[in-house]
Amino acid sequence: MREHLGMRSLHKIVLAILLSTLWACGGEEPAVEPTPEPTPAVEEPTTEEPDAPEEEALSLDMRDSTFQPETLEVPADETVTIELANKGRFPHNFTIVDRDISVTVEPMGSSVVQFETPKSGTLDFYCEFHRGQGMTGKIRVRG
DSSP states (O other), X not given: OHHHHHHHHHHHHHHHHHHHHHHHTSOOOOOOOOOOOOOOOOOOOOOOOOOOOOOOOEEEEEETTEEESSEEEEXXXXXXXXXXXXXXXXXXXXXXXXXXXXXXXXXXXEXXXXXXXXXXXXXXXXXXXXXXXXXXXXXXXEO
């Protein structure tokens, strides 16, 4: 029986050696390709023209019986934006007859007007409600 147990152990050892050898020689490990490094993004040149700088809006305060400032300067042949702010106790109006503009602004309210300027000259503006009290102004066109 002792011989029988010895043979069994020997078979196990031989089998283990064979399996180890087969496993070790069982083929090559699959080749691992290196991960490519990300390519930095290259900004393509554009053919677009840079945006022209936007003109800032002009501000005009409407106070009881006055505009502040009374005179505004604007570029010739451009679109102009004027922000109106009524800082008075009464409704006021901003009228430019030559541009068909007439906007009424309630006390402590605001509004915005936009219009094309002429090539040269001066535009007169006034408050319809207080024109007789001197609530008038001028827009000088430069260019």
